[in-house]
Amino acid sequence: MDERTQPNDSAAETCYCPTSGVIDLLSRTYAIQTLCAVGTLQPVRYGELETAFGDVSSSTLSSRLGDLTEAGLLERNQYDEIPPRVEYRLSEDRTDLCELLTPVLDWAQQRETTD
Amino acid sequence: MDERTQPNDSAAETCYCPTSGVIDLLSRTYAIQTLCAVGTLQPVRYGELETAFGDVSSSTLSSRLGDLTEAGLLERNQYDEIPPRVEYRLSEDRTDLCELLTPVLDWAQQRETTD
DNA sequence: TATCAACACTGTCAAGTCCGAAGTATAGCA
DNA sequence: TGCTATACTTCGGACTTGACAGTGTTGATA
Numbered sequence: 001m002d003e004r005t006q007p008n009d010s011a012a013e014t015c016y017c018p019t020s021g022v023i024d025l026l027s028r029t030y031a032i033q034t035l036c037a038v039g040t041l042q043p044v045r046y047g048e049l050e051t052a053f054g055d056v057s058s059s060t061l062s063s064r065l066g067d068l069t070e071a072g073l074l075e076r077n078q079y080d081e082i083p084p085r086v087e088y089r090l091s092e093d094r095t096d097l098c099e100l101l102t103p104v105l106d107w108a109q110q111r112e113t114t115d
Numbered sequence: 116m117d118e119r120t121q122p123n124d125s126a127a128e129t130c131y132c133p134t135s136g137v138i139d140l141l142s143r144t145y146a147i148q149t150l151c152a153v154g155t156l157q158p159v160r161y162g163e164l165e166t167a168f169g170d171v172s173s174s175t176l177s178s179r180l181g182d183l184t185e186a187g188l189l190e191r192n193q194y195d196e197i198p199p200r201v202e203y204r205l206s207e208d209r210t211d212l213c214e215l216l217t218p219v220l221d222w223a224q225q226r227e228t229t230d
Numbered sequence: 231t232a233t234c235a236a237c238a239c240t241g242t243c244a245a246g247t248c249c250g251a252a253g254t255a256t257a258g259c260a
Numbered sequence: 261t262g263c264t265a266t267a268c269t270t271c272g273g274a275c276t277t278g279a280c281a282g283t284g285t286t287g288a289t290a
Contacts, residue, residue, distance in 0.1 A: 032141070050238095082237090105138065160267085197266085
């Protein structure tokens with residue numbers, strides 16, 4: 001940490017930290033997208049996400065939703081109807097994460113179209 | 116898209132998009148951390164990243180750096196010395212991604228300490 | 231009466247990805 | 261001659277993912 005360029009000090013403290021639980025979670029397939037999609041479409045059902053993504057496998061989407069719910073980032077509400085209905089939405093206090101991630105997805109998509 | 120709560124329209128366009136190349140990349144182990152660590156410590160060497168993370172396997176770090184370099188997010192400079200020296204830094208125009216990701220890592224770390 | 235559709239998953243197996251440990255190449259130093 | 265330093269690569273096994281088929285319930289349709 002001497003003659004290196006450094007954006008700012010707070011970043012220096014956080015950036016190279018070891019894998020934390022949440023980042024581990026976000027590093028799985030479709031985790032980021034799922035989070036943002038739920039934030040945008042909420043309340044959203046399993047089938048809606050499946051068709052929105054188009055190419056997720058049902059097992060992956062299922063376990064991703066399970067992971068995120070278990071981690072407290074999503075809420076799952078099940079209604080006793082036939083056919084069954086399950087709705088997902090962001091947990092009350094996790095909306096902020098989605099707000100941080102959306103620009104990342106925006107960036108990625110913009111890059112996709114320009115490069 | 117009728118009575119659903121929607122944060123804003125631009126988010127609705129981007130959030131539930133299918134997996135794009137960049138997001139695919141970021142969804143691999145240590146990709147987000149590597150990007151942010153390079154942004155913070157640049158120019159940074161392989162060994163520095165390895166010790167900074169502490170628990171990455173060398174093979175994973177190696178392939179992650181390769182992925183990010185190949186995708187044009189990182190620059191790799193090799194010097195003909197013994198022992199060898201290789202330096203990584205963010206590509207000129209990719210600094211903005213790191214700026215978007217740092218808050219995500221901050222959020223994750225803060226959550227880690229409060230929960 | 232038999233079948234089908236709708237929905238939210240779960241189960242299974244093959245393929246891909248990741249980890250930890252050991253190995254590679256090179257030159258200076260003891 | 262062996263040790264050190266560096267930036268990787270290779271290998272076998274473990275874990276994750278994808279494709280596809282199946283589950284359970286009830287109302288609608290043939």
